Amino acid sequence: MSLAKNKIVFEDCKTSCVEIESFSILDNKSILITGGTGFIGKWIAEMVSYINSTSKINIKLYLLGRDIAKFKEEVPHLAEKSFMDFIEQDVRYLHDLPSNINYIIHAAGSPDNREHVSDPLKTIETFYKGTQSLLDAASRIQDLKKIVHLSSHQVYGKNETEQLISENYFGPFEGLNISNCYAESKRIAETLCSYYKNNLGLPIIILRPFAFIGPYQDLEKPWAINSFIRDAILGGPIRILGNGLTERSYLYASDMAYCILKSLIDGKIGEIYNLGSNTPISLNELAFKIQSHSATKMEILSRSSKENYLSISKLVPNTNKIAKDLNVKEIFTIDEAINRTLLWNQLNKNN
Amino acid sequence: MKKLKVAILGSGNIGTDLLIKIQRSEFLECVLFIGRNLSSSGMAKAIAMGVKVSDESINAIVKNSDLVDLVFDATSAKDAKIHWDILDKLGKIVVDMTPAKLGIFCIPAVNLDEVVEHRNVNMITCGGQASIPIAHVIGKTQKNVEYIEVVSSIASRSAGPATRLNLDEYVDTTENGVKHFSNAPRTKAILNLNPANPCIDMQTTIFAQVENPDMDYLQKEIDVMIKKIQEYVPGYSLLVPPVFENGRIVIMVKAQGLGDYLPKYAGNLDIINCAAIAVAEQYSKKINNIK
């Protein structure tokens, strides 16, 4: 069963990795990824594993996380790879990093907004202190080529325009919103990046992730698409909570991993890039698609506080900049993304 | 007399409050205050008090193994398990403040002499420290105890994110503790958070179903127990003495904190710390042959 699961992931890496030869720059180089045991970390490890195993390129990967044992248990096929090294550490209390590191991907901190509202202080500490500790340690590394800081689309605030969000957009924050601690601490983390880039000359680029979907993403995470897929796997009904006209977009996991690695090579220092899919889909359409991709028949229920909404929330990136500078494009359509995710999770459940 | 050398692992509220209590103790000396972050407020307090600090977590003890006799583990259940693997090999005594349940359950007023024969002692839960001694007296004085139930109400502000997320573990551990010390066949624990401002003191009620209760004997033994607990928890008091009402025994106690590092309303945290200190002091007395 886990073989079939791993095969899906491997094939997806292959599909997304359209310019494998461009990674030859990373040959014999070391990448550190913080938050390495999470969804993004696992996919970076998968993509590096794919590149190392199908080319002559040899990339070394340091995974920094708080629970390495859990990672080894969840993805033994990755943990056993010789190109992997582990650092068990809480990013907030980081002092020093291995001196041979050439690239850093800073992905530490949970985007789970349940955690943000239950423990806001920890959220703020992780993004503020964690980013500062990391950049401090990074500033003492001899041959550091690039740092990719993963921020969040939430730094943009609210978008009630019809437009796709460009990197220079700046929307209002809802005053009465308990999740603000996440967006605010992501903003201060970006400000820290700006300081370390300007005053210390660290080679930082910022990616602002939007929504992703794919294997390794916990279905219990409190986001619409995860809940829909979980509902579908449990046999339905699929429940749409809130305004079904809300628009989001979803970048498939292997496309995401490819873009992040590509940004290590082609990302321009000091620039900010949206990372996500630029194809909007409403929650209603999304639920309908997941329903139609499921083997069993199921209902879709709509649960909303209001009949009519004055505005529709639309959080979809304009991706022109990343497409141009990094020469990347979205390979997986939403239908393919849903299909692969459902398939993988079905296998995972039966495991 | 030689003071027992202790280290505190965990520089949060519990750890820092323990430190202040240890500074007062004639039997204990804190040689190392350990966290992961030198800039935390607990660390700042320790540094200001002139205590040796470290941000190296468990490694600080490994490196200074000769200096330390006993370790208070005030981290988390998950970390406490990892720490015990290491500390056990080093031959250290551990007073475990987390719900890891690795060592012997301890209620100082009941089994202090017994626990110091072990090297890992578990302090159960805050509510347990308040209710279990009373449950024990009920079990000891009454025949035919059918059921014991303990209910604690604490100030909302004294329950942090970890407590809130782990209410189930609190309930489960407290129920087991009550059963262990009272021998009642069935037990139940309930926890209420009360957000009133000013904050309420921790209040705990112990109920029991007993056929033909001996209330006089109970009253006498409860008074003895309260005095015994007050020796190590000065803020502990009997709020409602044993009454038999509606077919149930009802006893109500209150625990006010000492207001060391934590505020007075956090009696729930104070009581478990006081109990832990009592355990450590008992080790010290044992080593020094003091009765």
Next chain:
Amino acid sequence: MVKQILISDSTLRDGNHACAHQLSIDQIAIYAEAADKAGVPIVEVGHGNGLGASSLQVGLCKETDKDMLETARKHLSKSKLGIHVIPGFATIKRDLISAIDIGVDVVRVASHCTEADITQRHLGYVRERGKEAYGVLMMSHMASATVLVEEAQKMELYGAEGIIIMDSAGAYLPSDVQEKISALVNGLKVPVGFHAHNNLGMSIANSITAIESGAKILDGTARGFGAGAGNAQIEVLVAVLEKMGFITGIDLYKILDASDVAEKNVMSSVPIIKSDSIVSGLSGVFSGFAKHVTRISSEYEVDPRDVYRELGKRKIVGGQEDIIIEVVMDLIRNRK
């Protein structure tokens, strides 16, 4: 567009408060069947304080959770089986797993109105099992609209598919309901609901105000059978909503029949607003305290109204029933 209102019937749960948790499985069977026939969408069953709450603190239940839920399950075919769950009383391992195994469809996870973060685990577990999860904020009169919105938003993030605020003390006037429900409807994505108590005679008026302010879920009980002065009468709710042009999916005649069945078979007396209940409502005391206050006050010969006043002053929350004895003892001491 015709608006649909979701009615949850808590006769067999809140009603347990009104009879010191002595509902028998026969009574549960009879009423569950009648409610099912009437097309009631959700039938809530259990101890008044919910799953795992049978205790000396809040009252021992005549029947076990298992027997109550299995009985109800057997007699419900169209209606969904619901339960009320308060973390601190019910644990996932001890109570919730087996309840869902028995076949519960709807789980309403409740906390005092300012303590929503204790519901994270339980709500998460219900969603993991694919069941319907709602968040319930009890004693909602004790928090401002702003605080209620924040707490409700937490529950929404934890997975709640709707948020119900309870006027557990029967303390609200329609203007309070309007203020709070409007704020919640505005601040939340998921539907908002209201659970009334009748201490000040406002249960139907408050429920209708809730609907007019945007609520989509209402709780009611047959004849108002519930804690203290009782709840909103479900048969009246159905009639009034029908008159106003709302759809409940409940057959009026059959819910009237079900209420008659309940009056005859389930309750020893139909709830009325007793003098004490009025003081309880004015003082903002949890309605589930009523039986305990009456009993202990008469046992120790103190005026129950003084007890309510004192409990209200101390801002005691649901679940703190043990404090009643202390308050009574205090009153006696001060009298001397």
